[in-house]
Amino acid sequence: MSISPQEIKNEFVRSRVGIAGLSILGILILVSITAMVAIPSETFSQWNNPSNWISYPKVAIPVWVNLFLIEKIPEHKILQNPVEKIETSGDISLVSHQFGFSFDYDDFPNDFIYEFSAKYSGSPLLQISVIRPDGKTLNLVSTSLPYSNTETMHTERVFSTDDSIRKNLFLQSDEFDFSLNRLSAEDIVFAESNSHKPLKGNYLFIVNLYGVNSENQISDSTLTIGGKAFGIMGTDELRRDLAIGLLWGTPLALFIGIVVAIASVAMGLVYGVYAGYRGKKTDEVMMRFNDVIYALPALPFLIILSVTISNSIFLMIGFLTIFGWVGVAKVSRSMALQIKTRGYIDAAEMMGQKKSKIILRHILPQLLPYAFASIAISVPAAITTEAGLSFLGLGDPSFPTWGQILHDANVFGAASRGLWWWIMPPGVMIAITGLAFVFIGNALDVIVNPKLRR
């Protein structure tokens, strides 16, 4: 029953399932490192703060879906680096920001928003116009900023739903062959002139700020063309970029799974071996206690614990460990009972070695292969249980896990609304992570239990 580490390694390398499991785990670890390096933890800790996601679209489909579609869905564009031109002629100075982008989609955008901060004095004139692919120029906004004697900072958001934009567009309604009634601004700006269809090509949004006798500046100039597709993973109802949640979920899931598995196996191993080695009354009492824990319904208790005590992720790891060590303790006790009868244990005892030393030196090392197999096998259970608790809404809000993403999806009825990009990836990630450990565990199990080998 004792196998040397070298043998285990050799056998493991030969097992295809084991190698597959290890490679998946390797990829997951790479993803975790990328997530922690590439996405600052500040972004991640803002997950539940809606104001952080305000410039993103609601329930946007992943961008790559467009590759498979004939009718392209408009992508959400956040344009932040305009071409800046400054001119002065006589008294009049002009600051001009120009946003050029191509629009090749078969649907109108949701809206467009221009956000800027201007530093000025007096009352400069703000003009926004757009040059369309067909060469037509539409004036959208023509307004003066609030008057100020001294130099001032003014921040404003111009929405496509503004009445002034609609009015300006109505004034230019002879550019279009169809009635503009009841159409929103984006449906007009991005429409062909002879029929109400999206006009494809390069658009140029021009923002001009005219001032008299003053140096004006525009900063933080951002034009958002609201679309229905965004990012690699899309967004959810609360405009959050799902890619960030999914990436950051990986290190969290690995952390929860591995810590719970190692802690509970170590606990069960020591408990079981001690009970088995001491035997008699100690064994009886310890195993009765084990029975009690075994018979506690785990999920209801985990729920009550997280509701009444705390849903902090670290406490949750502790709670999961409490319910995780029982099975390991039972098995390692029976293994210790077997090993106890071996001659070398008797010999060690007769030589007067301390009991703790016998357990640590002669019994525990023999159980290590079994322990590694059980660690690998108990990781998926820990991850799915945590995901389940998070799914019920009992997760730690400061650490958004895959389970919590699925909880939100369920709350907003993603399944019956057909928002597949919100449901599929978190579950697939949970399953892949679980699979990696199941593979590794199975490969180890076959090596440790020769009975399964046939």
Next chain:
Amino acid sequence: MGLKKFVATRIVTMFGVLMVTLLLTISLVGSNMDTILKQGVAYQVRTEITSDPTIASSFSSTEEFDAYIQNQIELATEVLGLDEPWYSPQRIGLTMYKILLLDFGNATFLTSDAGSPDVREIIFEKLPRTILLFTTATIIISVIGIFLGALSGSKVGSVVDRITSSFAIISSSFPVWWIGMIMIFVFAFMYQIFPARATPPIPASDPNYFFSLLYHMTLPLITIVMIGFGAWAYLVRNFMVGIMQEDFIMSKKVIGISKKKIIYTHALKNAAPPIVTILALSLSGSLGGAIITEAVFDWPGMGRLYFEAITVMDLPVIIGATYILTVFFLVSIFIADLLYGYFDPRVRTA
């Protein structure tokens, strides 16, 4: 150790576990429960007094009236024994005694379909539905699992065996509730075959209610079976692999008994004790897992009740549901133990 003593020690252990569970639950939710109970008493006394205008008119000032109400509330609290802290032995003892007799009191927010706030009524209304769904599922799972497991266990390395084993491994890493969401997405959104919510829209008194319930049950049932049977088949397979290597099977082969007969009578019979035990355990285990599965499918059973109770922190319901779940869990562990002892005499005598 005889069978009687075996049963007796089991019963004592189970009862002990039940008490420990109760004690743990009460100590976890006790302080919140206490506040809610006191508020309830105060509210009751206040409405009783204010509903009778003659009492109010007999006081000259509002302060006096308020003092009177306060006094009455304190009296009522004392009569009910609520003036002692919730962790005093008498109160915990009383609460445990009440719960043992299935007296869970009134729910704070939730009601039964008929509108009754009595926790016992709520639970006994939901329990049959959970049992209906999960027992049906477990039976289907075990039938498919035993058949597939026996088949693949007798032909190790065959195509059937490989497919079963890999399906078992893969399906066990998917959370049931996630598959549930996918099923809703596919069968309620893409192809509108089954309803997305498993709660029948018609009242329970309607004669067609049962059929409507069955129709709404299909989607959750398919999901649970789909995720469950693989693991079952894999377990049965592993037992079978072990047994098919035993000498008595080998000799039966040598005698010339047909392979089918060996598998389905001799080998399966020997694999029966662990299989039956796991059947009993998985029945109870599925009841625990019901909490999440029912929440996804909106199945109107114990699991959803538990979920709703947690969302609004309805403590009497939480305590009652935990108790009932624990009782079910323990009873099935107990039955599993007994069956194991019955099938495998070594357990009794060891």
